[in-house]
Amino acid sequence: MPTNLEAYWMPFTANRQFKANPRLLAAAKDVHYFTPDDRPILDGTAGLWCVNAGHCRPKIVEAIQKQVAHLDYAPPFQMGHPGAFELAERLVKMMPGGHFDHVFYGNSGSEAVESALKIAIAYHRVRGEGARQRLIGRERGYHGVGFGGISVGGIAPNRKFFGSLMPGVDHLPHTHNLEHNAFTRGQPQWGTHLADELERIVTLHDASTIAAVIVEPVAGSTGVLIPPMGYLERLRTICDKYGILLIFDEVITGFGRLGASFATEYFGVVPDMVTVAKGITNGTVPMGAVFTRKGIYDTFMDAAAENAIELFHGYTYSGHPLACAAAMATLDVYEEEGLFANANHLASYWEECLHSLKGLPHVIDLRNLGLVAAIELESIPGKPGVRGMDCLQRCFDTGLLIRTTGDIIALSPPLMIQKEHIDQMFEMLAGVLKELP
Ligand SMILES: Cc1ncc(COP(=O)(O)O)c(C=O)c1O
Numbered sequence: 001m002p003t004n005l006e007a008y009w010m011p012f013t014a015n016r017q018f019k020a021n022p023r024l025l026a027a028a029k030d031v032h033y034f035t036p037d038d039r040p041i042l043d044g045t046a047g048l049w050c051v052n053a054g055h056c057r058p059k060i061v062e063a064i065q066k067q068v069a070h071l072d073y074a075p076p077f078q079m080g081h082p083g084a085f086e087l088a089e090r091l092v093k094m095m096p097g098g099h100f101d102h103v104f105y106g107n108s109g110s111e112a113v114e115s116a117l118k119i120a121i122a123y124h125r126v127r128g129e130g131a132r133q134r135l136i137g138r139e140r141g142y143h144g145v146g147f148g149g150i151s152v153g154g155i156a157p158n159r160k161f162f163g164s165l166m167p168g169v170d171h172l173p174h175t176h177n178l179e180h181n182a183f184t185r186g187q188p189q190w191g192t193h194l195a196d197e198l199e200r201i202v203t204l205h206d207a208s209t210i211a212a213v214i215v216e217p218v219a220g221s222t223g224v225l226i227p228p229m230g231y232l233e234r235l236r237t238i239c240d241k242y243g244i245l246l247i248f249d250e251v252i253t254g255f256g257r258l259g260a261s262f263a264t265e266y267f268g269v270v271p272d273m274v275t276v277a278k279g280i281t282n283g284t285v286p287m288g289a290v291f292t293r294k295g296i297y298d299t300f301m302d303a304a305a306e307n308a309i310e311l312f313h314g315y316t317y318s319g320h321p322l323a324c325a326a327a328m329a330t331l332d333v334y335e336e337e338g339l340f341a342n343a344n345h346l347a348s349y350w351e352e353c354l355h356s357l358k359g360l361p362h363v364i365d366l367r368n369l370g371l372v373a374a375i376e377l378e379s380i381p382g383k384p385g386v387r388g389m390d391c392l393q394r395c396f397d398t399g400l401l402i403r404t405t406g407d408i409i410a411l412s413p414p415l416m417i418q419k420e421h422i423d424q425m426f427e428m429l430a431g432v433l434k435e436l437p
Contacts, residue, residue: 001036014389023396028055031414031421033401041396044425045403046414049220049252050283053333054416060282063329067322076105076318084319087327094331095291096265100274102297104290104311105319109251109277110144112288113214116273117148118313120212120245123296126303129243132211133168136201136244140174142221143214143249143275152214155222170205172197172215176225178376182365183358184226185351191228198238207242212272217263220252223408224374226367232269239272246271251288255279256334256415258370259344266370272296282330287323339415343371349419353426354411360433362387371417375409375429377436391436400428 005019025041027034031054033041046052053060067083074081088103104119106112117135124132137143137152144150150159151166154174159165173194180190202210217232219225239246253263254276260266264274270293277288300310317323334340347370354366354373365376380387388404395402403410413425 017389021393023393025401030054030056031417040399042400042421042425042428044395044401044411044413044429046279046412047283048278048403049257049412050278052255052257052279052415053282053330053337053339054414057282057333059333060284060326060329063325064284064322067325071321074321076316077314081319081321081324083321083324083328087319087324090328090331091289092291094261095274096261097270099270099293100291101294102292104292105323106277106288106290106315107286107317107320107323108144108288109249109275110146110149110288111315112251112275112277112290113143113149113152113249114146115288115313116247116249116275116290117152117212117214119273119290119292119296119311120247122311122313123245123299124211126300129208131208132244134205134210135166135169136172136198136210136213137169138172138174138215138219140176140219140222140225141171141214141216141249142219143216144251168209170201172201172213174219174222174225175228175231178365181228181367183355184367185355186369187226187229189229192230192234194228195231195234195238198235202238202242202244207244210242210244212245212247213239214247214249216249216251217253217267217269218258218369218372220372220410220412221405223376223405224367224372224410226369227267232267236269236271245273247273247275249275251275251277252372252412253370255330256340256343257372257412259340259347260370261340280330281323281326282333284330285320285323285326286317287320287327334415337416342417343415346417346419346422347371350422353422356426357430357433360430362436363433371413371415373411375411375433377407377409379407387436391432394432394436395428398428398432400425400432402429 025033026036091103106115135152139154141154143153151169175191175194181188248271258266272293274291281287304310351368354368362377364378367374377387385406388407392404
């Protein structure tokens with residue numbers, strides 16, 4: 001146990017509150033964490049939406065151990081190592097429909113997003129449409145913490161401390177509306193028309209200035225917002241109409257979270273780029289990636305001289321050998337254990353259990369899709385987030401890890417979860433909610 005917690009400046013954390021009453025996770029196995037005194041904590045959040053295959057899975061652990069002893073690092077600029085190519089080929093094959101043919105690596109969701117935004121702007125430039133520089137995000141969107149990501153992102157506290165951000169960014173409205181959609185199971189009917197706001201934005205700025213639209217197919221970090229029926233389809237249609245690239249940020253929805261490989265498969269909507277991270281390595285080794293649709297890579301190749309660098313972008317750790325080994329083993333586990341199918345199979349049970357919380361104190365909305373759920377609690381007047389944090393602490397004390405954004409509880413368990421764990425999870429949660437002041 002650490003004797004002094006002071007030196008670590010913790011991210012996205014109330015540091016003083018945490019250090020006064022630390023919540024430490026010291027070990028993990030399958031669907032549980034263990035505190036330093038060995039108390040099991042049921043993992044209701046797959047770590048931070050990333051440990052989709054469950055914790056400390058032997059195949060993944062062994063693959064990383066073997067790799068670090070064999071090839072620890074290889075430079076990714078003007079050099080390569082076999083694993084990065086093997087993984088890229090496997091990843092593009094995983095994408096349904098054969099629409100995507102290249103993968104660009106970073107080390108996090110944030111880096112995947114920065115890479116995708118830069119590729120979008122550069123893509124238009126190499127095609128001779130260099131005026132297309134604007135990026136369109138969405139209110140309440142989360143796209144990591146780079147300057148590009150917070151500029152297209154729509155979560156106010158993530159933006160307001162950091163100056164003027166990127167110029168030339170606009171935002172679609174979010175689709176959250178409790179008056180119309182409270183307690184919807186799956187995709188809401190109301191809200192499809194909000195995609196048409198893209199037409200208004202195009203009229204305002206002119207299509208010739210817009211490079212890309214980026215959205216999370218299911219907004220996660222803001223507290224789980226499920227897209228209305230037909231909404232993503234409509235965004236696709238409008239982007240096609242005006243030659244705007246559509247980017248799906250699948251850092252959360254990728255790798256089985258909805259019971260399909262990716263949200264693009266689940267919704268049957270094909271964007272031009274897909275950003276991923278988290279579940280790609282089961283959270284074990286940092287990795288992010290951008291999938292590009294057929295034609296994007298070729299456009300860069302065609303525009304540059306044969307011996308020229310086509311894209312002046314990349315990271316020291318792009319396609320790191322450990323991350324590639326971890327990803328390969330992770331994909332094996334997903335496949336061998338049919339984990340995406342398990343998520344799909346459990347989705348309706350999950351939904352039933354979630355909606356059994358209706359009527360408990362403070363619960364003003366319940367929403368779900370695949371193995372994702374949100375429980376929105378009424379805020380204490382004048383004290384947003386206090387009830388949510390109280391709930392998180394009480395759940396932790398009871399033996400359950402939840403995630404909260406303000407007063408919204410988000411759940412996203414490992415995909416290896418079984419019905420008995422789901423029962424335990426909602427029993428613990430119901431117990432806490434009944435006591436919550
Ligand atoms: C949709 C989305 N994009 C990007 C990110 C940023 O990922 P990272 O924290 O790995 O930089 C996240 C993280 O939660 C995310 O949910």
